Amino acid sequence: MRGYLVAGNWKMNGSNASNRALVEGIVAGVPSSSDVQLLVCPPFPYISSVAGLIEGSPVLLGAQNVSAHASGAFTGETAGSMLQDVGCEFVIVGHSERRALMGETSKTVALKFKAALDIGLKPILCVGETLEQRESGQTKTVIDEQMNAVLDEVGIDVFSDAVIAYEPVWAIGTGVTASPEQAQEVHRHIRRLLESHNAGVAERIKILYGGSVKGDNAAGLFSNPDIDGGLIGGASLKSDDFLAIAEAAASLS
Numbered sequence: 001m002r003g004y005l006v007a008g009n010w011k012m013n014g015s016n017a018s019n020r021a022l023v024e025g026i027v028a029g030v031p032s033s034s035d036v037q038l039l040v041c042p043p044f045p046y047i048s049s050v051a052g053l054i055e056g057s058p059v060l061l062g063a064q065n066v067s068a069h070a071s072g073a074f075t076g077e078t079a080g081s082m083l084q085d086v087g088c089e090f091v092i093v094g095h096s097e098r099r100a101l102m103g104e105t106s107k108t109v110a111l112k113f114k115a116a117l118d119i120g121l122k123p124i125l126c127v128g129e130t131l132e133q134r135e136s137g138q139t140k141t142v143i144d145e146q147m148n149a150v151l152d153e154v155g156i157d158v159f160s161d162a163v164i165a166y167e168p169v170w171a172i173g174t175g176v177t178a179s180p181e182q183a184q185e186v187h188r189h190i191r192r193l194l195e196s197h198n199a200g201v202a203e204r205i206k207i208l209y210g211g212s213v214k215g216d217n218a219a220g221l222f223s224n225p226d227i228d229g230g231l232i233g234g235a236s237l238k239s240d241d242f243l244a245i246a247e248a249a250a251s252l253s
């Protein structure tokens with residue numbers, strides 16, 4: 001039983017005041033099911049204060065990006081050791097916004113994934129196709145390229161400590177969610193790819209879905225055999241919305 005992970009990617013949103021209200025709301029409403037884990041990923045400046053707000057609760061902490069380098073002259077970058085130092089257990093790598101807007105290649109993402117693992121952080125590797133790629137029948141080719149770049153860099157065994165998030169770019173922030181069938185098909189493809197390297201790792205790894213997940217569509221997605229939770233953007237910014245998704249997971253566990 002893999003259990004569910006419901007992760008909030010706050011992206012570049014929040015303030016001290018709004019974070020406090022959000023986190024206090026989440027902490028007060030964590031579902032009692034031990035099969036559902038909640039994770040929040042605030043922007044860098046707020047990680048330490050959010051760490052204080054979740055202290056003593058089961059809510060987990062992550063970051064949205066990490067440097068591929070361990071330390072040194074990399075102005076504006078943040079090392080994995082620093083994220084760990086301030087309480088992070090997870091870090092998102094390869095989000096489509098970073099791939100598209102910051103020019104991160106699959107190779108860069110693979111190096112960040114490796115840097116996270118080297119320091120003991122759990123990377124959440126985001127993969128996903130654009131609408132154009134889906135419509136031209138390229139979805140699985142794109143996913144394979146993004147996955148294989150990381151597999152080639154680090155091998156399969158360390159995926160035991162990682163999470164994958166399938167996030168179709170066309171579903172992110174658009175209100176258009178992949179149907180449960182569309183999502184399950186890609187999730188199964190990802191698990192089969194991992195299975196071709198190591199069946200045990202493939203069976204254990206959590207594969208999250210991301211892209212316009214809301215309280216009212218979460219159960220339909222999460223009830224599929226290869227969907228182990230969600231990476232949530234917009235609906236992670238209000239505690240009631242985020243908790244509705246967590247409750248949907250709890251109702252299935």
Ligand code: 13P
Nearest residue numbers: 009172173211212233234
């Ligand atoms: P939305 O939930 O706002 O579509 O964002 C999804 C996402 O990009 C999470 O990383």
